Amino acid sequence: MSKIHVTTKVNGDDVEFLADPRESLLDCLRDKLDLTGAKEGCGTGDCGACSVSLDGTLVCSCLVLGVEAQGKTIETVEGMAQDGDLHPLQRKFIEHAALQCGFCTPGILVAAKNLLERNPDPTETEIRYWLAGNLCRCTGYDKIVRAVQDAAAEMRGAA
Amino acid sequence: MRYHTPATFEAAAALAAEASGVTRFLAGGTDVLVQLRAGMVTPDDLIDLKKIDGVKTMARTKDGGWQIGVAVSGAELGANAALVADWPGVVEGMELVGSTQVQGRATLVGNLCNGSPAADSVPGLVAAGATVTVTGPSGSREVPVGEIPAGPGKTALKKGEVISGVTLPPRGKNGGDAYLRFIPRTEMDIAVVGCAVNLRLDGDKIAEARVVLGAVAPTVIVVPEAAKAIIGTTLDDAALEKLAQAASAACKPIDDKRGTVAFRTDVAGVLARRAAKIAYDRAKGAK
């Protein structure tokens, strides 16, 4: 099986890798670029643990082929902290204890960041619908929603 | 698996025509990658359509309809206010597909060509009278959306044929459409029944109507008796009752864990009533 050479931008860095066309972007991120923040919970688009932003659009990286990343811009959870400072969402997740095992957390952080870029002041309902494709088996979601609301308020300068 | 990125639909069709093994087109990949991952379908040739010019555009046609590219995602349809104003039922069907993440990728044509009897965008497209352009080795032709599904997982497309665009007719005055589905929870599930209604009013009376059901037969079904039940009426209770009966009578559903035959048959009538009311209110100018 011949591999395809892919060049793409991840968290601001130009990167390249060789991909078998059957490999998902999630596999390429984790196994070729050592970016293991995005997780595989299901591999079928149901759980959102693999969420990344692809040219600004929130996607499941398990439902994107690695070869489709050619020439694109990708953002993962590894790109959220800046110069060692956690992103407000990351800080608020810790403050509110919005995680237990943490498996869903990278995907939820990336998804929530994408939401706040579009809508800096989402309602609880908007947050719950936006995150409906991010499953969490531990927290019961309430603390996640509070953490997102609190981070949004801080980012708006309202807290 | 060979991965192709043709620059034109003619080239995509030629690749598919020459391919000897399992061939799939790649739009949003939300069905193709799930099937690949599950080992259900590993294509020998995968033809990515997203490098073709114009596949991401939505434009008004000269007559006031819409031309929609085959790689336009559900989220992009939903963000197009003018399109939503014209065809809210078509867009709400597509927006029910999957999560935010799936919406960022999933397309109308992928939903249609995956061939699921429960595909959420298909009843709305059929009710609207949408057509697709089919490009094959011997040129292109326009085909009504309702003629594409050919049973679970099957389409009427022949080897070497690809859909190169979706066309929605002009909305025109006093028209409205709506799509509703029943699922056991509020998000992320497969329709147990889906129903789309598209109608046009003359004053308070319904002058034209089309009622389409999903998930209650091997393909989407148009129910002319249900349309007849409301044409010429103001959608009074008697008309709604006849509409519900006709919708239920047209069902040939399966029995599965999501719903029994009796349940699906009953719910088809309930959804037909509700969708007709929404379409009627929209035709009257409700947002």
Ligand SMILES: Cc1cc2nc3c(=O)[nH]c(=O)nc-3n(C[C@H](O)[C@H](O)[C@H](O)COP(=O)(O)OP(=O)(O)OC[C@H]3O[C@@H](n4cnc5c(N)ncnc54)[C@H](O)[C@@H]3O)c2cc1C
């Ligand atoms: C988590 C999850 C939830 C989902 N929820 C729903 C739901 O609620 N309702 C629903 O209806 N579906 C649902 N789906 C299924 C899927 O998202 C939709 O069917 C979607 O619209 C498929 O579009 P796509 O662009 O991703 O198709 P792809 O996966 O790219 O393609 C699907 C099929 O269409 C063919 N195809 C694609 N483009 C063309 C073309 N231009 N010409 C000819 N053939 C073509 C391909 O060969 C393939 O067989 C869900 C999927 C996931 C993963």
Ligand code: FES
């Ligand atoms: S691993 Fe991608 S959605 Fe679950």
Ligand code: FES
């Ligand atoms: S914290 Fe365990 S799955 Fe969410």
